Amino acid sequence: MTQVEVLVIGAGLAGLVTAWQAAQGGRKVRLVAKGWGALFWHAGCVDVLGYYPLDAANAVSSPRQALAQLVREHPRHPYALVGIERIEAALSALQTLCEAANYPLHGSLDHNWLLPSAVGAFRPTCLAPETMTAGDLTRREPMVIVGFEHFRDFYPELVADNLLEQEVLARSVRLDLPALRDRRFVTAPLLADLFERADFRQQVAEALRPKLGSAARVGFPAVLGLRRAVEVKRDLEAMLGREVFEIPSLPPSVPGMRLHNILVEAIQRQGGEVLTGMEAVRADAANGQVQTVWTEAAARLKPHRARTFVLATGGLLGGGIVAEPDGTLREVIFGLPVEGPHERVQWFRLDFLTPAGHPVYSSGLAVDEHFRPVDADGAPVYTNLFAAGTTLAGGEVVRERSFDGVALATGYAVGTQLAAQAQEAA
Amino acid sequence: MGVQVQPVEVTLDNCIKCNICVTACPVTAVTDRFPGPKYEGPQAARFRHAGQPSPDLSVDYCSGCRVCNMVCPTGVKIAEINARARAFMVERGAFSWRARLRNNLLARSETIGKLGHPVAPLANALLNNPLARWAAHVVLGIDRRAPLPRLAPQRFTAWFQAHPKPSGATRQVVYFHGCSTEYYEPRVGRAAVRVLEANGFQVIVPPQNCCGLPLLSNGEFGAARAYHRSNVRKLVTFARQGHAIVGTSTSCTLTLKEEAPELLDAYDEEARLLAEHTFDLNEFLLTLAEEGTLRTDFQPVPLTAVYHPPCQYRAHRLGFPAVELLQLVPDLHISVSQVACCGIAGTYGFKREKYEIAMQVGRPLFDLVRQEGVPIVICDSETCRWQITHATGVPAVHPVEVLAVAYGHPPEGPLASLLGG
Ligand code: SF4
Ligand code: SF4
Numbered sequence: 001m002t003q004v005e006v007l008v009i010g011a012g013l014a015g016l017v018t019a020w021q022a023a024q025g026g027r028k029v030r031l032v033a034k035g036w037g038a039l040f041w042h043a044g045c046v047d048v049l050g051y052y053p054l055d056a057a058n059a060v061s062s063p064r065q066a067l068a069q070l071v072r073e074h075p076r077h078p079y080a081l082v083g084i085e086r087i088e089a090a091l092s093a094l095q096t097l098c099e100a101a102n103y104p105l106h107g108s109l110d111h112n113w114l115l116p117s118a119v120g121a122f123r124p125t126c127l128a129p130e131t132m133t134a135g136d137l138t139r140r141e142p143m144v145i146v147g148f149e150h151f152r153d154f155y156p157e158l159v160a161d162n163l164l165e166q167e168v169l170a171r172s173v174r175l176d177l178p179a180l181r182d183r184r185f186v187t188a189p190l191l192a193d194l195f196e197r198a199d200f201r202q203q204v205a206e207a208l209r210p211k212l213g214s215a216a217r218v219g220f221p222a223v224l225g226l227r228r229a230v231e232v233k234r235d236l237e238a239m240l241g242r243e244v245f246e247i248p249s250l251p252p253s254v255p256g257m258r259l260h261n262i263l264v265e266a267i268q269r270q271g272g273e274v275l276t277g278m279e280a281v282r283a284d285a286a287n288g289q290v291q292t293v294w295t296e297a298a299a300r301l302k303p304h305r306a307r308t309f310v311l312a313t314g315g316l317l318g319g320g321i322v323a324e325p326d327g328t329l330r331e332v333i334f335g336l337p338v339e340g341p342h343e344r345v346q347w348f349r350l351d352f353l354t355p356a357g358h359p360v361y362s363s364g365l366a367v368d369e370h371f372r373p374v375d376a377d378g379a380p381v382y383t384n385l386f387a388a389g390t391t392l393a394g395g396e397v398v399r400e401r402s403f404d405g406v407a408l409a410t411g412y413a414v415g416t417q418l419a420a421q422a423q424e425a426a
Numbered sequence: 427m428g429v430q431v432q433p434v435e436v437t438l439d440n441c442i443k444c445n446i447c448v449t450a451c452p453v454t455a456v457t458d459r460f461p462g463p464k465y466e467g468p469q470a471a472r473f474r475h476a477g478q479p480s481p482d483l484s485v486d487y488c489s490g491c492r493v494c495n496m497v498c499p500t501g502v503k504i505a506e507i508n509a510r511a512r513a514f515m516v517e518r519g520a521f522s523w524r525a526r527l528r529n530n531l532l533a534r535s536e537t538i539g540k541l542g543h544p545v546a547p548l549a550n551a552l553l554n555n556p557l558a559r560w561a562a563h564v565v566l567g568i569d570r571r572a573p574l575p576r577l578a579p580q581r582f583t584a585w586f587q588a589h590p591k592p593s594g595a596t597r598q599v600v601y602f603h604g605c606s607t608e609y610y611e612p613r614v615g616r617a618a619v620r621v622l623e624a625n626g627f628q629v630i631v632p633p634q635n636c637c638g639l640p641l642l643s644n645g646e647f648g649a650a651r652a653y654h655r656s657n658v659r660k661l662v663t664f665a666r667q668g669h670a671i672v673g674t675s676t677s678c679t680l681t682l683k684e685e686a687p688e689l690l691d692a693y694d695e696e697a698r699l700l701a702e703h704t705f706d707l708n709e710f711l712l713t714l715a716e717e718g719t720l721r722t723d724f725q726p727v728p729l730t731a732v733y734h735p736p737c738q739y740r741a742h743r744l745g746f747p748a749v750e751l752l753q754l755v756p757d758l759h760i761s762v763s764q765v766a767c768c769g770i771a772g773t774y775g776f777k778r779e780k781y782e783i784a785m786q787v788g789r790p791l792f793d794l795v796r797q798e799g800v801p802i803v804i805c806d807s808e809t810c811r812w813q814i815t816h817a818t819g820v821p822a823v824h825p826v827e828v829l830a831v832a833y834g835h836p837p838e839g840p841l842a843s844l845l846g847g
Pocket of ligand 2: 442464500501502504
């Protein structure tokens with residue numbers, strides 16, 4: 001019988017990276033999740049640190065420097081637990097994986113990209129896929145932002161107008177394509193599918209060419225193919241004679257799905273299982289160890305036994321931690337102690353835009369140096385339970401723009417640690 | 427261990443409009459006639475009220491595969507919302523009499539089996555007669571290309587009655603065969619009985635009837651309720667005695683466990699008891715393995731196969747018990763299909779207006795089977811097996827048929843021609 005060694009709970013970036021790293025290290029991994037996770041509504045980039053200190057006027061230009069400061073000033077931040085060296089290793093592991101999937105992610109800790117967001121804001125990010133990098137806003141060449149009639153999840157006028165206001169030479173164009181005209185529904189996955197067909201690209205290029213004028217680059221909503229995006233981008237560039245880049249659109253995010261698919265396939269290639277529709281609802285423990293996690297199934301709960309368990313269910317935003325009506329915070333599966341305000345009045349400060357931030361956003365699980373959730377005395381609650389991702393306390397991932405970085409780095413740290421234990425045991 | 431069930435309507439408030447379900451729905455991926463789970467489910471459901479016209483009849487294009495439910499991060503029961511919307515359409519007379527007649531013919535495989543069986547050769551000839559198929563296509567809307575099964579010469583229960591019961595059985599189990607095993611593929615039931623007996627069970631096959639799923643997925647809730655009630659009445663005594671009720675048809679077991687009580691709001695004490703005691707056969711065998719009471723002295727079965735877990739199997743939310751079992755069989759090499767659905771979805775792919783959609787939904791699976799060049803496909807659900815064979819020409823069997831061979835029983839059906847009968 002397949003003996004599961006590592007049971008990972010959660011299919012966001014942290015859970016997938018943990019499972020991938022543990023499986024790559026030779027462990028028998030099963031990942032269970034209620035449904036697919038946050039990657040489906042993310043930009044598909046890796047934001048490591050966009051703003052630090054949080055009241056700084058400008059975005060971080062060198063994540064490495066800002067991280068050094070953050071780690072010094074916040075020794076309990078998830079990044080401080082991982083350490084800059086391992087953060088860098090995590091980024092490079094993901095880059096290697098994506099490169100092998102013909103979907104290179106460019107960038108490094110030395111430099112943040114500034115790329116246009118779905119509303120035309122400047123978006124600092126550390127790693128960006130090759131399909132997005134020509135949108136670099138530190139370059140001066142004028143751009144055209146393309147949208148499609150009937151596609152309601154991307155507004156080229158909004159992007160271009162906002163960019164122009166920030167002194168980026170941008171204007172918008174809308175294409176009314178025959179291929180979309182008689183369709184009743186045009187969604188991002190549908191466009192991604194169409195862009196993988198040469199005849200559709202041809203149609204787009206022909207409609208677009210006369211409208212390009214002196215623009216040196218062309219921004220599309222991020223729908224340039226699900227499996228062969230880089231190929232699609234290069235083909236469009238050849239046809240248009242200009243650089244092409246993608247701008248994230250409203251969810252579902254095609255670039256997020258690409259990363260999701262690459263990670264899921266990496267886990268499966270290593271013999272790991274990825275199972276959704278299986279919400280973990282409770283756990284049994286004995287002698288300080290988790291024995292079994294139960295997931296919801298038709299007419300019953302299904303038990304999963306394993307040697308180690310990883311909690312990657314997200315924080316308040318992801319549903320791994322919920323708030324009771326009285327304001328207490330509760331971790332839903334194991335009932336782990338949550339660090340953070342325990343009365344609703346302490347959740348927020350009085351000033352809405354206070355630079356100090358609101359306490360509830362840095363709530364989460366406190367962990368030891370091995371990422372095991374700890375009790376009030378700092379001792380691990382269970383010796384074989386680990387936590388990764390935004391369920392951890394001490395970060396402020398939204399304001400810092402560190403959501404993906406924290407998920408990736410902590411998932412990597414936990415996954416490699418479990419892989420190493422396997423090697424020791426062998 | 428029992429579970430708390432969230433009512434279908436309540437779950438629609440959980441929707442956060444992330445569109446993840448839309449990216450996963452295999453039907454919306456291939457046809458513009460179906461906008462996708464989010465729109466049809468949690469969104470349109472807000473506008474469906476008794477006495478008011480339904481906002482969009484396209485919900486009938488939902489195949490009920492439940493792929494959306496499996497990926498939704500917030501637990502919206504989208505497929506159930508859609509199934510109820512279809513029942514609502516039936517109730518309001520939104521379907522023509524012709525469509526309802528066709529749907530009822532397809533959904534009553536038990537009645538067809540009962541009527542057809544005594545005249546099986548004639549019925550088979552008719553079902554395979556191009557002229558008759560053409561007429562059914564034009565008049566009824568049953569696609570003439572769709573993979574209709576053939577009635578078997580001997581019903582499963584007739585075989586079972588004549589089958590000598592083994593002596594020395596130490597435990598008892600109830601077998602739910604379903605209509606397909608009874609009338610079309612009794613070899614699956616024979617294999618199930620042999621595998622259970624090999625593990626020291628006395629197999630009980632009590633009177634039972636169609637689980638009602640085909641009716642549920644055609645919106646014929648009234649008739650489905652009668653079937654479900656009747657099964658509850660016939661089987662609940664066994665559940666009370668603590669017997670497991672195991673089935674080889676994954677959609678029948680899912681219906682008894684969840685679909686029927688949930689869609690029909692039939693969570694009374696008896697239906698609940700039956701649900702809690704119903705098991706998919708692989709699930710059941712795997713529990714035995716976990717307790718250490720499964721015989722694992724399997725003989726080699728030298729075969730390479732693609733295993734396809736049907737969408738209805740995934741909906742049990744058990745992972746892949748069949749894979750775990752088949753991995754114990756020496757010399758059997760399986761590659762597991764990750765394709766969400768073969769397209770047929772019960773009676774869906776038999777319908778003229780949906781046949782092409784179903785074939786396109788299944789295309790990635792058919793490509794996989796061809797590309798792997800395997801001589802056989804293993805799949806738990808009967809209509810999926812028929813669809814796969816129809817599309818690829820590769821025969822398909824239930825996992826338990828392979829296990830029966832691994833326990834030393836002579837292979838039957840497609841396995842006989844491959845392994846030498
Ligand atoms: S049940 Fe299947 S066909 Fe229906 S909406 Fe969900 S995924 Fe689509
Ligand atoms: S996946 Fe669930 S939450 Fe997301 S849009 Fe679909 S039904 Fe709503």
